[in-house]
Amino acid sequence: RMEMGPEERAVDRLRDAEKAALRAKHLTQQLLTFARGGIPVKITASVDDFLTEVVDFALSGSNVTYKLVMPDKIWPVAADIGQISQVIDNLIINAAQAMPEGGAITVAVENVTVGDPAPLPLKKGKYVKLSVSDHGIGIKEEHLAKVFDPFFTTKQKGSGLGLTSAYSIVKNHDGLITVDSQLHQGTTFSIYLPASPGPVRKKGKSRKREFTPRTGKILIIDDEEVVRDVAGRYVRHIGYRPDLADGGKRGIALYETALKKGCPYDAVILDLTMPGGMGGKEVAKKIRAIDRQAKIIASSGYSTDPIMSKFKKFGFDGALAKPYRISELSEVLETVIGGKAVISKQ
Ligand SMILES: Nc1ncnc2c1ncn2[C@@H]1O[C@H](COP(=O)(O)OP(=O)(O)OP(=O)(O)O)[C@@H](O)[C@H]1O
Ligand SMILES: [Mg+2]
Structure with a gap:
C-alpha cells in the first residue's frame, strides 16, 4: 500500500515536457491546470446515484464486466459529481485495459472512520471508500511510485494523465487515492472521499439533467x-x-x-x-x-x-x-x- 505526493515531481516533469515536446507555453499551463482538476463544485450526493451509470458507461462495448459490492446505508459524500465520475471512469478504464482477455472488475464501496492517530494520511473523520479491483497484469514494483506522475504510461497510446488527474481531483476533495498491486495478480485503486453531514440533494429530474447531456x-x-x-x-x-x-x-x-x-x-x-x-x-x-x-x-x-x-x-x-x-x-x-x-x- 502506498500513498504518493507527486506534486513537485509533477511540476518538474511538466517543465521538462515543455522543453521537449510542448512548443506552446500556454499548453503547459493548461495541462497544469487540468492536472489539478480545477476547483470542485461540491454537492452532497449519494454514491449510488451516479456510480453504476459511470461504470456501465466506462465498460460499455468492452469484454469486461463488473460486480458491485455496496452495503446499504453508505454515507453521502461532499463531491463534485462530474469530477468524481471522471476519476471512477479513469480507474475503470485502466482496470479494463489491464485485463485484455476480459474478466470481471470488483467495485466496492464502504464507510470508513479514520481515527486519531490516523493509519492513513487523512484527517480524522468519516469517509466513504470506493475501490476498483481487477485481476489484470498488475504493476511492477518499480512503477508503483510513478503511476500518478504526469505522462507516466506503459501503454503505447496512453497519455499518462489519467491517474494524475485522479490524484489531483481526489486531493482537491480532501480525500486520498491509494494503490495496491501484485504483478500478474491484479490491482486495487481506492479513493477516500469525506462523508458529508448534509442532506442528500434530492434525486430527481433536475439532477439527472445536470449529468445526462454530458455523456x-x-x-x-x-x-x-x-x-x-x-x-x-x-x-x-x-x-x-x-x-x-x-x-x-x-x-x-x-x-x-x-x-x-x-x-x-x-x-x-x-x-x-x-x-x-x-x-x-x-x-x-x-x-x-x-x-x-x-x-x-x-x-x-x-x-x-x-x-x-x-x-x-x-x-x-x-x-x-x-x-x-x-x-x-x-x-x-x-x-x-x-x-x-x-x-x-x-
Ligand atoms: N489497473 C491497472 N493495472 C495495471 N497497471 C495500471 C493500472 N492502472 C494504471 N496502471 C499503470 O499506470 C500507468 C498510468 O496510468 P494512467 O491512467 O495515468 O495513464 P494511462 O492509462 O497509461 O494513459 P491514459 O489514461 O491516457 O489512457 C499505466 O500506463 C499503467 O502502467
Ligand atoms: Mg488511464
Whole structure:
C-alpha cells in the first residue's frame, strides 16, 4: 500500500515536457491546470446515484464486466459529481485495459472512520471508500511510485494523465487515492472521499439533467498528437466520450462507421490546418455529405482565419481558437450540441 505526493515531481516533469515536446507555453499551463482538476463544485450526493451509470458507461462495448459490492446505508459524500465520475471512469478504464482477455472488475464501496492517530494520511473523520479491483497484469514494483506522475504510461497510446488527474481531483476533495498491486495478480485503486453531514440533494429530474447531456460522443480530428491528447482529456474530463483521429481520412471513416452503427457523434472538433492531408474545410464538407445533421466545430491556431470569425458562413456550427481552455471547450460543446452557435472568446 502506498500513498504518493507527486506534486513537485509533477511540476518538474511538466517543465521538462515543455522543453521537449510542448512548443506552446500556454499548453503547459493548461495541462497544469487540468492536472489539478480545477476547483470542485461540491454537492452532497449519494454514491449510488451516479456510480453504476459511470461504470456501465466506462465498460460499455468492452469484454469486461463488473460486480458491485455496496452495503446499504453508505454515507453521502461532499463531491463534485462530474469530477468524481471522471476519476471512477479513469480507474475503470485502466482496470479494463489491464485485463485484455476480459474478466470481471470488483467495485466496492464502504464507510470508513479514520481515527486519531490516523493509519492513513487523512484527517480524522468519516469517509466513504470506493475501490476498483481487477485481476489484470498488475504493476511492477518499480512503477508503483510513478503511476500518478504526469505522462507516466506503459501503454503505447496512453497519455499518462489519467491517474494524475485522479490524484489531483481526489486531493482537491480532501480525500486520498491509494494503490495496491501484485504483478500478474491484479490491482486495487481506492479513493477516500469525506462523508458529508448534509442532506442528500434530492434525486430527481433536475439532477439527472445536470449529468445526462454530458455523456455524448465527440470526435476530435487533429494532426497534432499533443493537441489530440489534451483535447481528448478535456473532453473526457467534462464527461463526454472522445474518439481521436489523426487526419481527415481517418476522421471521416470513424464518423461514417459510427453513423452506420446507429451511434453517431454528438459533435466533431475539426482542425482547420492539417498540412499534408485533407484540409479542414474539405473534411467538413465530406462529413456533411454523409450526415447533414453533423455538428462541426472549427478549431484553429490562427484566430485571424476568416472561418473562425464567420464560421456559420463556412458551414460550421462553432469555433474554438487554439489553445483553448477546458471551460471554453465545455461552453462551445454544450451550446453546439444544444443547437445554438457559439464562438470561443480568445
Ligand atoms: N489497473 C491497472 N493495472 C495495471 N497497471 C495500471 C493500472 N492502472 C494504471 N496502471 C499503470 O499506470 C500507468 C498510468 O496510468 P494512467 O491512467 O495515468 O495513464 P494511462 O492509462 O497509461 O494513459 P491514459 O489514461 O491516457 O489512457 C499505466 O500506463 C499503467 O502502467
Ligand atoms: Mg488511464
